[in-house]
Amino acid sequence: MEIFDRTNIDTTPQDEELDLLDLTPELAQKRRSQGRIILDRFLRNRTATAGAIFLILMVLLCFIGPIVTGHNHPDDVNVAAPFSGPSLQFPLGADDVGRDLLARALAGGQISLLVGLSSMLVSVTLGTLIGAFAGYYGGIIDNILMRTTDTVLAIPLYLLLFVLSASFTNGSPATIIPLIAIFGWTTSARLIRGEFLALKEREFVRAAQTVGARSFRVMFRHILPNAVGPIVVNATLLVGGNIILESILSYFGFGIKIPIPSWGNMVSDGQGFFDVDPKLVFVPGLLIFFTVLSCNLVGDGLRDALDPHMTER
């Protein structure tokens, strides 16, 4: 009725919007996409951001390494006096056979980072496939897949790694990557299976099935995008873990073998010369530590940023 249309306030559309903004500015926020929201939350976490910056720097340095180190090639022996200290030409000095330590560290970083990232990708892909099938279909497929996962999980990690690497690897990164990937997939598979089990009961899955979507489509087009959060967090933490695994393997002589540099075998080489030149151990060792620390920080930051239960600040 007309009587209810009359108000005391002169509410033209423009004024309405202005009033709203003045009275309650926090309600009238600019709309952000989901990705933007997550990014903002991540960036607000200072330690996670620091970790991310370190990682990006590390990756850039290692892969643009040759430009940074100039003409110094990591395998050129005797370009500098052995154990020499830092100088303009050799920012980190030289190792026991006169190789440029900085060039070697960056080349080792290339290998270690490559192994860490690639094995993570393989693990996550394998784990996603297995977890998705086990979680979605359930029943006997779930049973078989989880029993296999449990069997692999039951074997002590390093023992299995060492035995397998003695048999199946030849010291090159290409053989190490699948080896390390074998251990990552178990945790990924369990995680994804859990997510799928939970998401399987939601209405949107029901709806998709009702309109006749095939199982594969439902799994990978509908459920998987919603499970991406924990997968990404797990993947990041897995990179750190894989770098550690690779360095342990290389340290004990089972992984990347000399002359291919990797942070792990650089540590074991430098260990013999510690009393003469401690930086041969500390440079690759600290690089491993800070890289893994950054991966963990980024993973935790992502976990906090992706958490839907955190109230929006």
Place this chain on the structure above:
Amino acid sequence: MGQYIMRRLLQAIPLLFLISVLMFTLIHLLPGGPEAIYDNPELDAAGKAAIRASLGLDQPLPVQYFKWLTNSLTGNFGNSFATGEQVSSVLAEHLPATLELFLTAFVLALILAITLGTFSAVRQGKMADYAITTITYFSISMPIFLLGLFMQDIFGVTLHWLPTSGTVTVGYTFSPFDTFLDHFLHLLMPMIVLSVSFTARWSRYLRAGMLEVTKQDYMRTGKAKGVAPAPLLIRHALRNAVIPLITIVAIDFGAVAGGAVITEGIFAWPGMGNLFLDSLNKRDFPVLLATLVLSATLVVVFNLVADILYAVMDPRIRYS
């Protein structure tokens, strides 16, 4: 409960069987074999074959496996290829060193973890909590072999405060007290290195558990009733927060009981982990297989113990 235990035990047996088959296959896939270790250039193919035959390696694999299985079920794990002595006595020689190392590390880690975790939870948000959380975070990210190496290098090689490897200083005979002290000094670094990784993980767990438990209503009731803060914390909060921690401890116990390979390798500690590395390099199949199967069995057993403990300590699980 008894039914649950029975069921889990029955499930564990085929798992162990599968693991032993897997390990057996893997070992025989290792390149070279015991005869490759006898690096005798005069040894031709016939000689190598003779060595393999004498060690029983010429028979088809399933036959070898079956023989091993029937023997080991009676306790006879065969004889070491390297020394010829009984595998069980080789294991028994190396077991005390492993037990010594990881039991002391465990006790230390448990005490530290409970103390630090509780302290961190009580002082949440303050400087102490921040410091402890940062340190534990760093410790989790630090690979254990790096920590061992750095400590070995700093305290052993540079400062000469502690010995770098082995269990005793050879070539000296000490008085009984000095022998004990010498042994203790050798134990100190590997023990600390091993316990650091545990402490970091467990204290984070306990801290999270304590934070959750102290928010519960019954804690508020206790405080309202007038229970003093310390007994309230220990008798009520800690008791409940410790339950999930104990299961993690049991699982870690199983993982390391077979020998902390990394730590023992770095500090040349003559335990089961070192035995594993040694026998792997020497391709000493019986010893290698025995250590692998023993470690896997311990992992499975202690996972089961963890589940049972959880049910025992938390009545809610039992009656659900």
